[in-house]
Amino acid sequence: MNSEEMLRRTIAKFVDNEIIPVANDLDEKETFPRDLFKRLAGMGLYSIRYPKEAGGSAADNTHFCIMCEELARGSMSVAAFTAMQCLMGTDFLFKYGTPELRERYWRPAMRGEKVAAFCLTEPGGGTDLAAVTTTARKSADDVVITGYKTWVTNGPVADFYTVLCQTDRSKGPKGFGFFFVPRDTPGVVVTRKFSKMGTRATEISEVIFRDAHVPREHQFGPDGSGAALLNSKLEEIRVMTAALSLGLARAAFDASLRYANEREAFGRPIGKYQAIQMKLATMATEIEASRLMIYDCTRRMDRGIPAMKEASMAKYFASEAACRAADECTRIFGAYAYSNEYPASRFYRDTRFLLYGGGTSEILQVIIAKELGL
Numbered sequence: 001m002n003s004e005e006m007l008r009r010t011i012a013k014f015v016d017n018e019i020i021p022v023a024n025d026l027d028e029k030e031t032f033p034r035d036l037f038k039r040l041a042g043m044g045l046y047s048i049r050y051p052k053e054a055g056g057s058a059a060d061n062t063h064f065c066i067m068c069e070e071l072a073r074g075s076m077s078v079a080a081f082t083a084m085q086c087l088m089g090t091d092f093l094f095k096y097g098t099p100e101l102r103e104r105y106w107r108p109a110m111r112g113e114k115v116a117a118f119c120l121t122e123p124g125g126g127t128d129l130a131a132v133t134t135t136a137r138k139s140a141d142d143v144v145i146t147g148y149k150t151w152v153t154n155g156p157v158a159d160f161y162t163v164l165c166q167t168d169r170s171k172g173p174k175g176f177g178f179f180f181v182p183r184d185t186p187g188v189v190v191t192r193k194f195s196k197m198g199t200r201a202t203e204i205s206e207v208i209f210r211d212a213h214v215p216r217e218h219q220f221g222p223d224g225s226g227a228a229l230l231n232s233k234l235e236e237i238r239v240m241t242a243a244l245s246l247g248l249a250r251a252a253f254d255a256s257l258r259y260a261n262e263r264e265a266f267g268r269p270i271g272k273y274q275a276i277q278m279k280l281a282t283m284a285t286e287i288e289a290s291r292l293m294i295y296d297c298t299r300r301m302d303r304g305i306p307a308m309k310e311a312s313m314a315k316y317f318a319s320e321a322a323c324r325a326a327d328e329c330t331r332i333f334g335a336y337a338y339s340n341e342y343p344a345s346r347f348y349r350d351t352r353f354l355l356y357g358g359g360t361s362e363i364l365q366v367i368i369a370k371e372l373g374l
């Protein structure tokens, strides 16, 4: 068995035994499951992408996406907070943080002792990042952060935030910078968690920075490097979100297939009717297409080949396919899909998250068109 199969088996076993049985409960409680968060750290999942010298597993994009896919098959909430802890919540801290910050925050985050969050989106918009208004003003000895971030995954439970700020408004996106802000910094205000449609075991809130002072060493990268840092992660973010989509589509398909074999109408299992068979055939085909696109993309990335078009296509296709799969699942389950006792409702609600994270479908189509030279 190769390392990809071994990883898939290990995560799948944990998901089948420890996550799927509690996924609906987690969703109902609408609370960040701290115990589970710590257990995933114990399995070394948060450090999976980081180098071995730092205590990680040096997983490439293919291995990382396998992990994300399997977790999302169990619970999109769990997959979402894990992905945040592995990638955007901690990546810049690891790469550009001072050795002291890494010891105080990154290492405990890998052990599941601190929770990470990433703040880009503002009430004025998420897609148009050029409109970011949060500012970082430099004084002689520190940086003062002022602004308003919203839709912050892990916001209510996070110990630290990686925050996109404008350092020089006259330069537009060339004046962007990322800053590290610990939650206990005076001036950091975390609002109440949102009441939301899906990924309900992931807590989300606004985070407000009211003249929050941080040391100058809390800037990640040189002045004006924010847009370049973000762009350097877009392929990874998109293909990861595609993998989350694939996991959820598989969960919807598996549940639908089981139900189609069990549920009888007019004296036969509903899976014997062509109308239901066609739904399942389409779901299976789109799942296979998503899988091929995602792992073709990760293998390119793992060989160092640029893959912005492929990652955008994979995210666009797989997230829309997951929405269609969850929609069909709610039809196959009939009225039982409407009850939160069955997972079909959770799948349907959770898919909507996939439409926004990692770029909306509309914006991905714009990017794909640009890659086509239009």
Ligand SMILES: Cc1cc2nc3c(=O)[nH]c(=O)nc-3n(C[C@H](O)[C@H](O)[C@H](O)COP(=O)(O)OP(=O)(O)OC[C@H]3O[C@@H](n4cnc5c(N)ncnc54)[C@H](O)[C@@H]3O)c2cc1C
Pocket (backbone or CB within 6 Å): 118, 119, 120, 121, 124, 125, 126, 127, 128, 150, 151, 152, 153, 154, 199, 204, 353, 356, 357, 358, 359, 360, 361, 362, 363, 366
């Ligand atoms: C569950 C969840 C978790 C999230 N977690 C985080 C997080 O941790 N950190 C964070 O910073 N953000 C987070 N977000 C926010 C997410 O990144 C944004 O929702 C996303 O970027 C879209 O921004 P918006 O919602 O403001 O939509 P808008 O940008 O206002 O877009 C609204 C609509 O207009 C369309 N549109 C916009 N511009 C164009 C254009 N040029 N051409 C065509 N169509 C266009 C969009 O596709 C969309 O349909 C999260 C969101 C959700 C739902």
